[in-house]
Amino acid sequence: MPASGGTSKGDVFLGTTPYPGSPKGLLDAISEIQQYYVVERSGSIISDDFLTFKGKLGFFEVGFKGALVSGFISVLLTPFAIGVVQKYIPIFGSYQPTLFDKTFALILATSFSVGYALFFSVLGKYYIGGISKTAVKNLMGGLITGAILKMILAFIMFHFIYFVVLEPVRLAKLLLKLRSFIKYETLNSIYLWLLDFKPVFLTSAYFIVFTTFLLIIIPTGSIFIRSRKTKKLMGKETQWK
C-alpha cells in the first residue's frame, strides 16, 4: 500500500467483508433468509457449507434473544392482567372491569409474544431450499429454546414469589421494616391485599405456559402452511415452463 494512504493498482485490502449468516438482529436475519430464498429459487445451488457454524449460531442467537425479550414483557404484564380479571387491580381507573376490559388486559399481556410470533410467521414463504431451511430452522430453534427457558424461569419465579416471598410470616417481617416510612394501617391493608393477591402468581405461572405455547405454535404452524403453498406455486411454475 502506498505510504500516502492512497490506493494504487495491485493493492490488497484486508477489510472486513460482511460475514454470511451472522445477523445482528431479527430484521437482518429475515433479510438474509430472503436473499438465500431469492438465490435458491432462481435454481442456483448453494453449498451447505456456505452457512458456517458461526452463521448458524448467529441465527440461533437472534431467535433466542428475541424470545427472551418478548417473554420478559409478557412475564411483567401477566400478573397485572390476571389481577384485573380477578378484580385486584384497577384497569382504566375502575375496579369493576367489563368483559372488554378483561379481554383487553389479557390481549395486552400476550400481545408482545403474539406480535413477535406473527413476525416470525413470514419465514414460511422462504422455507424452500437447503440454506434457507437451515437458516429458518436455526432461527426457530433459538426462538423455541429461548421461549422454553423463559417459561421455566418465569414458572419458578412466580412459584418462588407465592411460596417464599409472600409467605405470611416472612411478608409481615418484610413489611414491618417499612414501619418508619408508612403508617401501620396502610401497611396492614397492603399485607391483607398481598395475601389476597398472591394466588394470582400461580395463575400467572400457568398463563405464561399458555403464551409460550402460542409463541411456538403460531410461527411453526404458519411456516408449515406457507412453505407448502410456496412449494405448490413453484411446482406450477415448473409445469408452465
Place this chain on the structure above:
Amino acid sequence: MIEISSFLDTLSPLKHFSQAEYTSIWQVLFKTILSGFWARLIASISLFLAFWFSVYRKRFLLGAVFFLTAVTITYLGGLLKIMFWWGF
C-alpha cells in the same frame, strides 16, 4: 452548585402550582383520558397501531411507542386512583 439547586427548584411543579392545583391537574387527567370511554378507545387504538407498525410496517420504534402508550393508559388510571384516593 447554586445554579444546579435553582435549576432543580425550577423543575419542581410546586414552584409553579399550589399542591391543590397540581393534584387537580392529575385528577382532571384521570377523569378525561385515563378512565372510562376515552381511555378504552385510546388504549385500543394504540395497541392496534403497535401491531400495525411493528408487525406489518416493520417500524419497531413506533410500534414500541404505541405499545407503551397502551400499557400506560391501561394501568396509570388505576395507579392514580390508588395514589389520590387511598392516600398513600
